[in-house]
Amino acid sequence: MAHLAIESVSLRYDDGPQVLGGVSLDLRDGEFLVVVGRSGCGKTSLLNLAAGFVPPTTGRVAVNGVAITGPGADRAVVFQDDALFPWLSTAENVALGPRLSGIGKAERRRIAENQLAIVGLEGLADRPIWRLSGGQRQRVGLARALAARPTFLLMDEPLGALDAMTREAMQELLVEVWAKSGAGVLLITHGVEEALFLATRIVVMAPNPGRIVKTLNVDFSRRRLAGESARSIKSSRDFVAMREALLDAIFEREAA
């Protein structure tokens, strides 16, 4: 079983204040871990540590017990802005990882077409990026991350720039893709309903210094996979109660 461990990590950028203090967090394959918390509490910093973009000031980040020293193909990242290359076609963007690892053209094309089908973009392989909508670009970003067959998929507000309806459709897609891929997902969002709908576990962070103040186990995504509709889930009594509990935790309100 694959295991990404953030172990008693603290973080300071240069001479600045302490951004994270004593954070420990585990992610295993097959889990969908969602991080929420107010702006500036250190969510992106935590994801950057897990990705290996920044080293912890103290503590360590390890995969299967071995400390990481930088980014790796086992941990794919999806950013809020799609970060695609406009001079490459849709298929070439998706197969960028395979290209960098020296895989030939025909095989790259096959990988790209497979991944595009998984995210619902079959037939668009030869489109230039500038002829795709925002939601389609975000799917290309997801397909590109999946093309590397990562053990862990790290996503920083991947749906943040989308309109409400596209966002809901993408949430359903993420649940499906997560279930099919078996990857361990770490996703950051500002959407409380989004967190509840996607996660198997939610951690709430608070600022100064950034730390984890609450953990909730959730099973709404499993209900979705078992066939219950998103509408029925989001209007259910359990969902509404959890939403209030989560809002209380984020804004440190006393529970009524």
Ligand SMILES: Nc1ncnc2c1ncn2[C@@H]1O[C@H](COP(=O)(O)OP(=O)(O)OP(=O)(O)O)[C@@H](O)[C@H]1O
């Ligand atoms: N590269 C950096 N250099 C210096 N300080 C940074 C850097 N990146 C983030 N910070 C600071 O670290 C703190 C946490 O930032 P971070 O981006 O992790 O928060 P966040 O929870 O992701 O916020 P948001 O919800 O607004 O995206 C902030 O005070 C921010 O100004």
Ligand SMILES: [Mg+2]
């Ligand atoms: Mg952020």
